[in-house]
Amino acid sequence: MRALLLTAIIVLVAFIVKIDLTEGTLPLASFYPKETEELCEDQREPIYISVQVIQGDTIHSLFAIQPAKVPMTFPERLQLFYQLNPHLQLQELVPGENIKLPLSYELENLCGK
Incomplete structure (x- = not known):
């Protein structure tokens, strides 16, 4: 027992x-307001411009020609680039193609920032 x-x-x-x-x-x-931070992260929408790719353009050269409006690291901006252009994940830029080039984040009012 x-x-x-x-x-x-x-x-x-x-x-x-x-x-x-x-x-x-x-x-x-x-x-810690972890869920609130994640919610705000989901509500972020990048500000971008549409550009047409020409022969010899690379992602790095396009980022250099159109600098970001707010300070961003290259990996952060590259992540936004692939978020806006998911079809380019494993492809090279094709001349004549229109792509979206991220400039910054626009925060929603719900985030309180």
């Missing part, structure tokens, strides 16, 4: 530790 009771206590403690490690001690407490 003692072995059964001891086994049940060990299983219960292991279950509580697992829940505590995966969900946290206070799973409903919100100390």
Whole structure:
């Protein structure tokens, strides 16, 4: 009987530790507005211009010709570029093609920024 009771206590403690490690001690407490930041990130819309590609253009040369309105790193701007032009993920720029060139983010009013 003692072995059964001891086994049940060990299983219960292991279950509580697992829940505590995966969900946290206070799973409903919100100390950091993580969901709000993610919501604001989803509501961002990039400001862009449409440009027509000519022979010899590269993404880097297009970024140099049309600088961003706000300071952005090259990887951030490249991510926006592929977000606006998903068909160019694994392709080169084709002369004569119209593409969207990101300039900055426009934040929604709901973000409070």
